[in-house]
Amino acid sequence: MSGIKLIFSIKDLENITGIKAHTIRIWEKRYNLLTPKRTDTNIRFYDNDSLKKLLNIVLLNKNNYKISKIAEMTSEEIMLNARELANINLIDDEAINAFKLAMFQFDKVLFHKTYNELAQKKTFRDIFKDIFTPFLHQIGLLWHTETLLTSHEHFISNLITQKIQINTEKLELNVSNRATTYVLFLPENEMHEVGLLYLNYELVLRGYQTIYLGPSLPLNNLDYFFKNNKDLCFITSMTIEPHDNKLMEYFNKIDAILKHSEHEFIAFGRKTEALINHKFDSNIRLYATISEFLKNL
Numbered sequence: 001m002s003g004i005k006l007i008f009s010i011k012d013l014e015n016i017t018g019i020k021a022h023t024i025r026i027w028e029k030r031y032n033l034l035t036p037k038r039t040d041t042n043i044r045f046y047d048n049d050s051l052k053k054l055l056n057i058v059l060l061n062k063n064n065y066k067i068s069k070i071a072e073m074t075s076e077e078i079m080l081n082a083r084e085l086a087n088i089n090l091i092d093d094e095a096i097n098a099f100k101l102a103m104f105q106f107d108k109v110l111f112h113k114t115y116n117e118l119a120q121k122k123t124f125r126d127i128f129k130d131i132f133t134p135f136l137h138q139i140g141l142l143w144h145t146e147t148l149l150t151s152h153e154h155f156i157s158n159l160i161t162q163k164i165q166i167n168t169e170k171l172e173l174n175v176s177n178r179a180t181t182y183v184l185f186l187p188e189n190e191m192h193e194v195g196l197l198y199l200n201y202e203l204v205l206r207g208y209q210t211i212y213l214g215p216s217l218p219l220n221n222l223d224y225f226f227k228n229n230k231d232l233c234f235i236t237s238m239t240i241e242p243h244d245n246k247l248m249e250y251f252n253k254i255d256a257i258l259k260h261s262e263h264e265f266i267a268f269g270r271k272t273e274a275l276i277n278h279k280f281d282s283n284i285r286l287y288a289t290i291s292e293f294l295k296n297l
Contacts, residue, residue, distance in 0.1 A: 007045045007046070008045065008046045008047075008048075008050070008147070009045060009046070010024060010044065012046075012147045013046060013051065015141070015142055015147045016051065016055070016104070016147055017054055017055060017058050018058070027067060031067055031068065031070075031071035033053070033054075033057060033067070033070065033071055034046065034053065034054060035050070048104070049075075052105055053075060053079075055082075055097065055100060055101040055104070056078050056081075056082035056083075056101070057078060057082075059097050059101070060078065060085065062093065062097070063085050063094070082101075092131055092134075095114055095117075095118055095131050096134060096138070098114040099114060099131070100135070100138070102114065103139075103152050103156040104152060106155055111156070111159050115127070115163060124167045125202075128164075132160055136160075139153060160194055161193070161194060161197060164197045164198055164200075164201055165197065167201060168197075168200060168201045168204055171204045171205055174207070176207035178207055179231050180208065180209075180232070180264075181208070181210070181230060181231065181232055182203050182209070182210045182232075182233050182234075182235055183210075183211045183222070183225050183233070183234045183235070184203075184212050184213065184234075184235045185212075185215075185222070186216060186217060186236060186241075187216075187236060187238060187241045187242055187250065188216050188217060188242075189216055190215060190239060190240060190241035191216060192215075192237065192239040193214065193215045193237070195239075195268075195269070195290055196237045197212075199237075199290050199293070202290075206297070211225075219250070219253060219254070222234070226257050226258070226261070231262060231263075232263045232264075233263065233264040233265070233266060234254075234263065234264070234265045234266065235265075235266045235267075235268075236266070237268055237269045238267055238268070238269040238270065238272055239269050239271065240271075241271070244274075247271060247274070251278075251280065251284065254282070255281050255282050255284060257282075258282035258283065258284070259280075259281040261282070264283045264284075265282065265284045266285050266286075266287070266293060267284070267286050267287070268286070268287040268288065268289060268293055272286040272287065272288065273288055276288065
């Protein structure tokens with residue numbers, strides 16, 4: 001696979017696994033569990049196999065396998081025992097670790113098995129709140145430390161997206177005839193849609209009609225809806241777009257369009273924080289998170 005990250009520093013391993021670099025070095029020297037390689041300039045690094053092995057070791061260690069016992073296993077035994085554990089009696093941290101392992105190994109089978117095991121014990125809402133939300137937060141942290149590659153993020157985000165869409169589809173036939181219809185979209189060049197998709201699920205779960213328009217939608221593509229007399233509430237999520245110097249201009253356009261209508265406009269996400277107390281002429285409301293919006297729904 002081109003573009004896949006194959007070289008990791010010990011700091012990368014610490015960021016990914018949550019195990020301190022000092023502990024990793026002890027596991028190397030005392031138990032010979034990992035063997036770092038060196039560049040031509042004598043800088044230590046770890047390959048993808050080392051990362052996979054360490055994630056498996058961490059999973060076993062958190063399930064009462066002593067490091068000395070793990071050290072007696074072959075690499076294959078470590079992998080098999082960890083995979084078995086990842087699919088039985090999962091608790092939240094173990095499930096997140098299994099999803100993390102699936103992400104870095106591009107392992108769809110492990111992802112789906114882990115999810116299916118969780119689904120036997122938790123509702124989808126609980127899986128998203130207890131597992132996916134902290135997991136996605138960790139992905140964000142790994143992204144900022146440059147430990148994570150775009151290919152990893154896309155792979156796991158697409159799998160999570162599939163689960164949201166499947167669970168939303170199960171609810172669609174039970175939507176009631178509530179007065180308000182929600183139109184959900186992302187601004188132009190904004191592609192982070194997992195949060196918006198989940199909000200769509202929450203709205204459908206509550207019996208609302210929704211129209212999901214997806215990512216990267218130019219504002220003028222909403223003209224049909226802006227001119228509609230139906231009771232509409234527009235919802236968008238802003239993580240990276242619009243750019244800071246265009247943010248106020250974006251909301252001013254919406255404000256001008258909606259101030260003579262009964263439509264509402266809801267925005268949440270990192271970009272909204274700077275304007276959260278701003279007063280608009282139209283019915284525009286800003287929230288920092290999805291949870292805050294749902295509390296006020």
